[in-house]
Amino acid sequence: MNIPSSFSDVLDGQAATLSRWLLDSDTVFALLVGCDGTIHLRNLAANRMFAHDPASAGTPKIWDYLTASDAESFRLRLSDPAARGDGPFHLNLNDGPKNPVTVEANLVDCAGGFLLLGAIEERNPLRLQAERQVLTNQLAAMARELARKDKELEAANHTIERIARTDALTGLTNRRTLDELLAREIARANRQHQPLTLILADIDHFNQINDTYGYGVGDQVLAALGRVFGGQVRTYDVAARFGGEKVALMFPGTTCSDGVAIAERLRRQVAAVLIPSGPERITISFGVATLAERESGEELIARTDAVLSKAKNSGRNRVEADGVGILQS
Secondary structure, eight states: OOOOSSHHHHTTTSOHHHHHHHHHOSSEEEEEEOTTSBEEEEOHHHHHHTOOOTTSSSOOBGGGGBOHHHHHHHHHHHHOGGGTOSSOEEEEBOSSSSOOOEEEEEEEEETTEEEEEEESOOSOHHHHHHHHHHHHHHHHHHHHHHHHHHHHHHHHHHHHHHHHTBOTTTOSBOHHHHHHHHHHHHHHHHHHTOOEEEEEEEETTHHHHHHHHOHHHHHHHHHHHHHHHHTTSOTTSEEEEEETTEEEEEEETOOHHHHHHHHHHHHHHHHTOOOTTSOSOOOEEEEEEEOOTTOOHHHHHHHHHHHHHHHHHTTSSEEEETTEEEEOO
8 A cells, every 4th residue: 555645645635725734733633544553644733642752663553552442442443434433532542741631533534544633632622623613624625626526527538438439520429339339239139029220321422422512512411411310310229420421320129111211201301401512412322121130230230231232223312121122202
């Protein structure tokens, strides 16, 4: 275990003011105690209350300063979270350079071990109460700040994850994520004996659009396609850029005939898209296939792509599904 070298390290650098106050306090003692009772750090008040003789052999442990019964109960507090409790407790110090004294203390689980906090004496109750309140407020503020940063980190991680899974041009899911989700949905479909339909779509004559109108217009066509397809899927469906001008759509719990109806609706919506300075009409071809028994994701994709090729070779601007062509105008 790496032992922190300062109270600022103990508090993860979140409350520098608090760590400086603890270091110099003469009314509240603070010790960093390891799980084995070893005292690693102490502040000014603790140096007086738990004085260490440099000539003594070995590293001092907290039970060296406690009465026998308190030493045993303190060992239990360190080893058993259930015995630790949340509130303050009393410690009876054994004979030492000062008269025996009972102190009220708190034990805080922190970086590097446990922070033992307590009042050195009751000579000024009002001042002690005020300083305890400062300590309580500072620790509460530190906890709130850590919680806020945790939320910010969680939100940042969600954003990074979304970016990593999204195609930048179309706004659709990318191919890597599609492959992951397809494998998961195939396992679910087999387990629950539910249909799973895959649709592959390919813009007709896309290379001609690029050659005639430029790649900028081609990008606008792909972006428009992403908006159309992304707006027509349920939360548990997937619309992904498959590669180039191809788009894949995965519909769990959907039959092939329903997939054909979806593809036909999308075909008509794409035909209505207008691109400034682009072609008057965009057409698109579809291949539809439903998962077969014991079929892998690669096999389903290959079969759907073959159906799509049939739609392209049969005149384009049409939906093909398992050999049944739907010619469109």
